[in-house]
Amino acid sequence: FDVIVTTIPLYALSMEEFRREGSKFSIGGVGFAGRPAALEVRTREILGQGDAEAVLLSVLNDGASSEAGKLYALWGLHQMKYPGLEAVAQPLLASKEDVGTMSGCLMRSQKVAEMAKQIIQKEY
Numbered sequence: 001f002d003v004i005v006t007t008i009p010l011y012a013l014s015m016e017e018f019r020r021e022g023s024k025f026s027i028g029g030v031g032f033a034g035r036p037a038a039l040e041v042r043t044r045e046i047l048g049q050g051d052a053e054a055v056l057l058s059v060l061n062d063g064a065s066s067e068a069g070k071l072y073a074l075w076g077l078h079q080m081k082y083p084g085l086e087a088v089a090q091p092l093l094a095s096k097e098d099v100g101t102m103s104g105c106l107m108r109s110q111k112v113a114e115m116a117k118q119i120i121q122k123e124y
Contacts, residue, residue, distance in 0.1 A: 025068040025115060026102035027075065037102070039069060043076045053080060060088055067092075067099045067112045075119050085120060092116035 026037050046052050059065050059073035074089055082088070095112040 024100035024102055024107070025071045029104075034104075039072045043072045047076055047079055052076065053082065056080075056082075057088065060091075067095065067097050071099065071112065071115050071119065074116060078119050078122070089116050089120055093120075 024037065025039075027040055029035055043056075046055050049055065056073040056076045060070050060077075065073070070092060074085070074092060077085055077088065093113050093116050095116070097112045098109045099112050099115060101108055101110050101115065
């Protein structure tokens with residue numbers, strides 16, 4: 001039988017993850033097991049790639065990315081010390097949307113704008 005191998009660019013996988021899995025934003029261990037969220041782990045992996053800046057900026061500019069996914073992208077750019085952080089954060093800072101957040105075992109809803117502000121001010 002024939003085996004067909006296809007490759008999907010890592011960039012495409014990254015975009016899909018930020019669209020479908022981004023329902024909550026948290027940094028650090030959360031939940032009973034104290035593990036980091038899947039998108040935090042993925043963002044850290046992206047930071048190790050040569051095209052991290054381009055991938056994270058694409059997530060921020062992708063209208064299909066979840067609000068939490070965009071916050072992870074902003075956090076990743078902050079980790080990279082991206083010089084245009086405040087400029088690319090403007091849509092998030094102007095957002096009226098809420099996002100689920102987790103801190104330890106506590107889950108709550110917070111304004112996307114407030115979370116973006118905290119990321120920029122290095123509180124995350």
